[in-house]
Amino acid sequence: MKTFARIIFFVIVFFILGIYFNIDRNTGQDEVLDGSKEANPGGQTNLEKSKAPALENGLIKPTSGLALTIGKNQDEVLKIFGEPDRIDLSAYGYDWWIYNKKQDTYFQLAMDKGKVISAYGLGDLTDVSPFYIGQPIDEIYSSLFFETSVDIDTDSGSYRFELSEEDMNIRPLIMIGDIYIQLYLDKFTGTVSSVRYLNAETLIKQRPYEITYRGELVSESEFSEEDWLKVENGSERQIFDFTNIIRGRFGLDPLSWDEPTSEVAFLHSSDMYQAEYFSHTSPTAGELAERLKTGKVMYTIAGENIAAKYVDAIEAMEGWLNSKGHRDTMLNKEFTHLGVGVYQKYYTQNFIRK
Numbered sequence: 001m002k003t004f005a006r007i008i009f010f011v012i013v014f015f016i017l018g019i020y021f022n023i024d025r026n027t028g029q030d031e032v033l034d035g036s037k038e039a040n041p042g043g044q045t046n047l048e049k050s051k052a053p054a055l056e057n058g059l060i061k062p063t064s065g066l067a068l069t070i071g072k073n074q075d076e077v078l079k080i081f082g083e084p085d086r087i088d089l090s091a092y093g094y095d096w097w098i099y100n101k102k103q104d105t106y107f108q109l110a111m112d113k114g115k116v117i118s119a120y121g122l123g124d125l126t127d128v129s130p131f132y133i134g135q136p137i138d139e140i141y142s143s144l145f146f147e148t149s150v151d152i153d154t155d156s157g158s159y160r161f162e163l164s165e166e167d168m169n170i171r172p173l174i175m176i177g178d179i180y181i182q183l184y185l186d187k188f189t190g191t192v193s194s195v196r197y198l199n200a201e202t203l204i205k206q207r208p209y210e211i212t213y214r215g216e217l218v219s220e221s222e223f224s225e226e227d228w229l230k231v232e233n234g235s236e237r238q239i240f241d242f243t244n245i246i247r248g249r250f251g252l253d254p255l256s257w258d259e260p261t262s263e264v265a266f267l268h269s270s271d272m273y274q275a276e277y278f279s280h281t282s283p284t285a286g287e288l289a290e291r292l293k294t295g296k297v298m299y300t301i302a303g304e305n306i307a308a309k310y311v312d313a314i315e316a317m318e319g320w321l322n323s324k325g326h327r328d329t330m331l332n333k334e335f336t337h338l339g340v341g342v343y344q345k346y347y348t349q350n351f352i353r354k
Contacts, residue, residue, distance in 0.1 A: 061176060065127030066107055066119040067197050070179050074114045084109075088234025091312060091345065092205055093221035094118075096234060103245045108238075110202065118198040120314055122245055128195035130176070135192040137185055146172045150180075152200050157215010159204055167209055170322045182208065184318045193246075193321060196314065208311045228344060235313040236262065236340040239349065242317045243330060243338060252333050258352065261339025264295040265350040268306070269343035278308050288350070299337075299352035303329040307347040316347045 062068060069077065077097070084097035094112035099105070104125040110118035121128040131140065150173050152159045163173060174181040180203050186193040198206075205218045223231065244254040268291060271282050285291050288304045305326045310316040320326035335351040342348070 060130045062129035065129035066109075066121050066195070067129060067176070067179060067181070069109055069116045069119050070197055070199055072116050074111060077109060077111070077116060081109075086234075086237065088238065089227065089230040090234070091220065091223075091231050092202070094202075096238070098238070098241075100241050103241075103248055106241065106245055112202075117202045118196065120194065120196045122194040122242060124249060128192075131181075131183065131192055131195055133192055133194065137190045137192070140183075140192070144174070146174070150175065152180075152204060154200055154204070154215075156204075156218070157213055159211060159213045159215070161203075161209040161211055163209055171208075171318065173209065184314075185322075187322050188324075188327065193318060194314070206311050208315065232266075232342040232344070235342040235347070236266075238313040239317055239340045239342070239347065240338060242313070243340075243349070246317075246321060247331060250331055252331060253336075255335060255338040255351070258297070258337040258339045258354075260295055260297050261292070261299075261337060261350045261352055262341055263339070264291050264297060265304075265339045265341030265348040266343060267291070267295075267341065268304075268350075269341045269346040269348045272306070272308065272348075273343050273346045278306070280304055280306060292350070292352070297352065299354060301334055301353045303332060303335065303351040305329050305347075305349040305351075309345050310347065311345075313342070313347070320349075 069080075072080075081099060085100050086098040088096040088098060088108075090096055090110065094110045094117060097109045097111050099107050099109075102123070104123045106123035107119065107121045107126050109116050110120075121133070124133050126133060146168060148163050148168060150161045150163070152161075161173060167173075170185050170187055172183050172185075174183060178200065180198045180200065182196040182198070183192060184194045184196070185191070201218070204211075205220075207217075211217075240255075240257060247254060267285070268282060271285060272278055275283060277283065281287050282291065285294065288302055292299060292302060305320050307316040307319055310319060320330055329351060330349070332351065334353050336353045337351070339350045339352075340348070341350070
């Protein structure tokens with residue numbers, strides 16, 4: 001009996017020691033290095049998987065709408081939607097096909113090498129399944145859990161997007177199948193403002209959130225001055241479209257485009273970029289009133305919104321919408337005209353009443 005007890009005792013001891021040594025050997029294997037997108041990723045040992053919510057979290061796979069356009073070829077798009085109303089070059093080398101005949105069905109498709117790689121819907125009746133424009137945020141939160149980090153693995157490497165508290169409040173990131181969805185939220189109304197769909201490669205290239213990675217990062221497209229002018233003109237027109245759609249959403253009259261005011265806005269965006277400052281007051285051209293006077297713009301009241309270093313016009317507009325001062329300017333019923341000026345990734349809206 002004593003012999004049997006000794007055997008049991010030693011078995012238990014070895015079992016406990018075995019657990020201890022296994023735990024000790026695994027320590028540190030799951031460390032994740034923090035860093036910005038410019039950081040050297042060397043030394044990162046592992047990326048713990050924390051995927052964005054997908055079907056298992058209550059998200060119904062869409063059977064219609066913009067989500068289904070991702071991956072479609074140019075001929076399929078033309079057959080379904082017809083010719084775009086305008087084509088704008090993006091800062092990332094792809095073309096935005098703009099469909100803006102009707103404000104309430106406004107959408108745009110990103111076309112690269114003959115295929116759709118991203119889609120964006122803003123019109124109140126645009127099909128952005130599995131969501132809808134104007135959908136209460138509480139309705140979404142009741143069925144979905146949003147992760148603060150999203151991992152993507154491609155042939156080029158492993159990437160982790162880290163979402164800040166602000167990101168989670170106004171533009172959470174969701175995965176459904178192999179499509180990523182940026183859900184833009186209006187925090188003042190507590191509803192969905194717009195929706196963007198992207199494939200993995202486009203999301204990694206645009207890097208709208210803080211990123212940690214192992215592997216390669218796709219560099220931004222190198223543009224000539226002529227190409228940048230095309231990008232800037234497209235962004236200006238998009239911001240003009242977005243502004244009127246959002247104003248219409250709140251029962252306000254649309255604004256008319258004003259070219260002299262647009263030129264004043266462009267010069268301010270260019271000045272901020274060239275002189276490396278961010279302010280409504282230019283060190284050389286002065287405040288808005290002085291700049292409008294120099295541009296020979298006639299007006300009774302005026303207002304201005306500025307933004308810098310946003311991914312694109314979509315992000316700049318959604319940023320303004322979620323900032324009270326900028327929002328109030330954009331939704332001011334007194335304004336009648338708008339001029340937009342974009343220089344690279346510096347954005348200016350000049351509102352006036354004639």
